[in-house]
Amino acid sequence: MATMVQTERVKVTVKDLKGKVDPDWCPGCGDFGVLAALKQAIVEAGLEPHKVLTISGIGCSSNLPGYLNTYGMHTLHGRALAVATGAQLANHDLKIVVTGGDGDGYGIGGNHFVHAMRRNVDLTYIVMNNQIYGLTTGQLSPTSIKGMNTKSTPFGSVENPINPIPLAIAAGASYVARGFTGQQRQLVELIKGGLQHRGFALIDTFSPCVTYNHDNTHEFFKQRTRKLEEMGHDPTDLHGALEKGWLWGEVIPIGLFWRRQDLPALDQLEPVLGEGGPLAHRPLGVASDIAQALIKELM
Amino acid sequence: MRRVDLTIGIGGAAGQGIATPGDILARIFVRRGLHVNAYNAYQSIIRGGHIFLTLRTSDQPVLSQGDKIDVLVPLNQDTMDRHLRLMRPGSAVLFNSDTIKPGVVADGVQLCPFSVKALAPAIRGDLVQNTIALAAILRMIKVEFKILEEILAIQFRRRGAAAVAENTGVARAGYDCAATHFTEFSFSLPDMGKRLAFFEGNQALAMGGAAAGVRFYCAYPMSPASGVLHWMSRHARQLGIMVRQVEDEIGVINMAIGAAHTGCRAMCATSGGGFALMTEALGAAAMMEIPVVCINVQRAGPATGVPTKTEQGDLWQVLGAGQGDYPRIIVAPTNIVDCFKLVPTLFNLVDKFQCPGIILSDLLLSEGRSSIDPAELDFKVPIDRGDVIGLNGDGPPVNGHFKRYLVTESGISPRALPGTPGFSHVVATDEHDEDGVLISDEFTDPHKRQAIHEKRMRKMDGVLPLLPSPELHGAAGAQVTLLGWGSTEGVIREAIQQLAEANVAANNLQIRWLVPLHAEAILSILSKCRKVIVVENNYSGQFARYLRSETGFAADGHIRKYDGEPFMPHHLVDGVNAILAGSTKLYVPVHEIQV
Numbered sequence: 004m005a006t007m008v009q010t011e012r013v014k015v016t017v018k019d020l021k022g023k024v025d026p027d028w029c030p031g032c033g034d035f036g037v038l039a040a041l042k043q044a045i046v047e048a049g050l051e052p053h054k055v056l057t058i059s060g061i062g063c064s065s066n067l068p069g070y071l072n073t074y075g076m077h078t079l080h081g082r083a084l085a086v087a088t089g090a091q092l093a094n095h096d097l098k099i100v101v102t103g104g105d106g107d108g109y110g111i112g113g114n115h116f117v118h119a120m121r122r123n124v125d126l127t128y129i130v131m132n133n134q135i136y137g138l139t140t141g142q143l144s145p146t147s148i149k150g151m152n153t154k155s156t157p158f159g160s161v162e163n164p165i166n167p168i169p170l171a172i173a174a175g176a177s178y179v180a181r182g183f184t185g186q187q188r189q190l191v192e193l194i195k196g197g198l199q200h201r202g203f204a205l206i207d208t209f210s211p212c213v214t215y216n217h218d219n220t221h222e223f224f225k226q227r228t229r230k231l232e233e234m235g236h237d238p239t240d241l242h243g244a245l246e247k248g249w250l251w252g253e254v255i256p257i258g259l260f261w262r263r264q265d266l267p268a269l270d271q272l273e274p275v276l277g278e279g280g281p282l283a284h285r286p287l288g289v290a291s292d293i294a295q296a297l298i299k300e301l302m
Numbered sequence: 303m304r305r306v307d308l309t310i311g312i313g314g315a316a317g318q319g320i321a322t323p324g325d326i327l328a329r330i331f332v333r334r335g336l337h338v339n340a341y342n343a344y345q346s347i348i349r350g351g352h353i354f355l356t357l358r359t360s361d362q363p364v365l366s367q368g369d370k371i372d373v374l375v376p377l378n379q380d381t382m383d384r385h386l387r388l389m390r391p392g393s394a395v396l397f398n399s400d401t402i403k404p405g406v407v408a409d410g411v412q413l414c415p416f417s418v419k420a421l422a423p424a425i426r427g428d429l430v431q432n433t434i435a436l437a438a439i440l441r442m443i444k445v446e447f448k449i450l451e452e453i454l455a456i457q458f459r460r461r462g463a464a465a466v467a468e469n470t471g472v473a474r475a476g477y478d479c480a481a482t483h484f485t486e487f488s489f490s491l492p493d494m495g496k497r498l499a500f501f502e503g504n505q506a507l508a509m510g511g512a513a514a515g516v517r518f519y520c521a522y523p524m525s526p527a528s529g530v531l532h533w534m535s536r537h538a539r540q541l542g543i544m545v546r547q548v549e550d551e552i553g554v555i556n557m558a559i560g561a562a563h564t565g566c567r568a569m570c571a572t573s574g575g576g577f578a579l580m581t582e583a584l585g586a587a588a589m590m591e592i593p594v595v596c597i598n599v600q601r602a603g604p605a606t607g608v609p610t611k612t613e614q615g616d617l618w619q620v621l622g623a624g625q626g627d628y629p630r631i632i633v634a635p636t637n638i639v640d641c642f643k644l645v646p647t648l649f650n651l652v653d654k655f656q657c658p659g660i661i662l663s664d665l666l667l668s669e670g671r672s673s674i675d676p677a678e679l680d681f682k683v684p685i686d687r688g689d690v691i692g693l694n695g696d697g698p699p700v701n702g703h704f705k706r707y708l709v710t711e712s713g714i715s716p717r718a719l720p721g722t723p724g725f726s727h728v729v730a731t732d733e734h735d736e737d738g739v740l741i742s743d744e745f746t747d748p749h750k751r752q753a754i755h756e757k758r759m760r761k762m763d764g765v766l767p768l769l770p771s772p773e774l775h776g777a778a779g780a781q782v783t784l785l786g787w788g789s790t791e792g793v794i795r796e797a798i799q800q801l802a803e804a805n806v807a808a809n810n811l812q813i814r815w816l817v818p819l820h821a822e823a824i825l826s827i828l829s830k831c832r833k834v835i836v837v838e839n840n841y842s843g844q845f846a847r848y849l850r851s852e853t854g855f856a857a858d859g860h861i862r863k864y865d866g867e868p869f870m871p872h873h874l875v876d877g878v879n880a881i882l883a884g885s886t887k888l889y890v891p892v893h894e895i896q897v
Contacts, residue, residue, distance in 0.1 A: 022728075023728075023737060023738075023739050024739055027743065027744045051723075052726060053720075053721060053722060053723045053724065053725070053726055054721055056564075056720045056721075058560070061731075061732075066740070066743070068728050069728050069730070069738075069739060069740060072726055073726055074720035074721070074726050074727065074728075075726075075727070075728030075729070075738075076560075076563060076590070076728065076729050076730075077728055077729070077730035077731060077732060077740070078556065078559075078586060078590075078731055079556070079582055079583060079586050079731050082552065082553075082556040082583065082586075085548070085552070085553040085556035085557050085560065086556045086557065086559055086560035086563075087560060088546075088553075088557050088560060089518065089520070089556065089557035089558060089559065089560025089561035089562075089563075089568070090560035090561060090563060090564050090720070091560075092518070092544050092546070092561065093517070093518055093544070093560065093561035093562075093564040093565070093566040093568070094564035094565070094566075094720065094721060096695075096721060097564065097720055097721055114549050114550060114552075114553065115549065115552075115553055115556075117549075118548075118549040118553070273544065274539055275538060275539060275542055275543065275544050275545075276544070279542065281564070281695075282517040282518065282542070282544055282561075282566050283517070283561075283564040283565035283566050283693075283719065283721075284565065284693065284694055284695050285517060285542065287514070287515025287517075287567065287685050288515055288681075288682075288685065289512055289513060289541065289681045291681070291682075293540060293541065294513075294679075294681035294682075296540075297509060297512070297537070297679075297681075298499060298676045298679050301499035301500055301501045301505070301676070301679075302332070302333075302497055302498075302499050302500075302676065
């Protein structure tokens, strides 16, 4: 068995990561690019597919685990991060990738998003941000720009969108990046960096919706995105990260905004995980001396 | 016959230190092997209000808080005013006469005033009256002073020798005051020769979880379920249990599901409001076929309701929790030992059948305390994880294409844990095929949907034969059968004893396993009963309606209480008498006192 695993490890290719079925996304959807980049990043990071657990919520992009040959969980709308937190703490030998959309993560899942970041759970969270609800056929999302016409805002939205980058930095995420499916090589690097980071990594990714979002198109981002490394940004500079994160308009920065490596991940801080390996593999039962002590407390 | 049946009521405002004398008395009683039942009536307030602890002890098992108070300790005027009128001949009332005045009192009630100023002139603080009253009670029931002295030494150890000496001095003064001025009770406390344990239902549920091998516990604070979280947190490191306080109950159940999916036994607890938030994810656990246990400690609803009061009002909530049909196992423990023992049993079932399990407790059971024989707390319980591949991080050689949701006759499919080489698959909350591929979105397939839905639901057929059938308690052919579920077992059985003394023969059928329900066995028992009265702590007769929907059986009468307080035995006795007399089919008592 051991040698078989060894062999498998050496040979992992992007092909091996192909799931049981092909994606049913619309032709031209940005999510194809995210899936390709994720596979490439897993290969380059040298991860064994059976040790990767990909967890998603609900939405077009949340169908991703089914297209990837790792372990996967396709959970409820907005709940992927909560499920992932439980899974990571229960088996910290797994590399847990969370995927989903902007509605799933920043809307219905907003509470878990903030708390997973403040806990600095060791997760790689890729948000395919298309600024629209696609699977429900085109309503406003938390990242839809002000003034946007959608099925639920036919006269234009009056609300301000969420900006996930400064939010994530403020909430305590220790790796905060933004990618664009039009910049594949950079996206692979950003995801790989997230996989290799110990702590909560957010990779917010512009993944344009070709069907329902006619404002923030591939062309829109191609014209405006600028790589942070070309802007001379230092990802350890907090103020710079927040400042760049705020930018939205003619220049929209993409790349690694913020990374801190001095912050232990939650599982590293939890004394129960100190020794004995992953909880999931520990034997059950209470030793008789401990059982006696527990009963004695009641006497 | 009972040699001793003593009930002590201690009341005051929140913050007046009612718990400590209660704990000391309980400890003294259980160390002598006496049985104890304690119920604390309280409100959602940190300071003020009216808290009333009822502590009952006997040489025989104590099934409920009983009907009477033998010793009343009002720590403020309010408690005196509320409770004095209910005191009966032979009882005693101990109070600080510096601040509290008695009102009109029945003949034969012994007023026992003491002056804190006179007995402990040098000592300040509101808690002095508690210690004096405690010592005086012990003198009146002929407990030697040295026993109190020992316990005070333990109780105040952390505060130093001076505190121990001070409290012992105050206690001595109270003890001597009682010897001189108060009439002692006719009985003495026997020593039964075997110490008992004393704990609350929430502790029992938590310890049951530990015995079952729970490795992941998470919760959001909510009365009256927080006791489980507190016990788990205190013992987390000792037992190697990951305990997390989560941002909300939606997060709680989903986190537990994530942990359970990797192979941990995972549990969480909440009350009805939190449970409402969890319902969608319980269906998700059933859909993904992940075993998880959730405890709902019911309190008086709806909405925020009465957070510190008891009710059995969530039965239909758990029966219908979440959208769609899905397999679930629901059990309502009937006493504190049951709380401990049912958790491992339920975990074995949910592991075997890969579905969620729900424990339906309530405030009375979870926060009520009871003495038990420590031998009942056997941590060496059978563990059955069911058909799981990769529990130790490895699996058998891969035999072809792994189908996580293989359609089988039993409905149970092999389960592989993430991390196991060769068994990669996706579990999904969307409807899926045998191999986990979604059939919900593209090319939905009615035949596949039907087959996989039937496979999941079929698992329930296997559960029922593994559950014990309910049994009639007491003589068959009795005049009346009291049918209850969950926490009402104790008070029903005590009411039956009282009815027997009045020559009314009654028996009890108490239902523990609610889903799946032994409908045929229950119907067979009930069809032989002469008159069936359903007893439950809710407004609409939730269990009576459930029973009717499952069996077609309609009960002859109903006793229901929904004022927030639990039944007292006389409520049931009065109800049975009223229903037998034909004056009503529905008897609804209300608590005689405001607590």
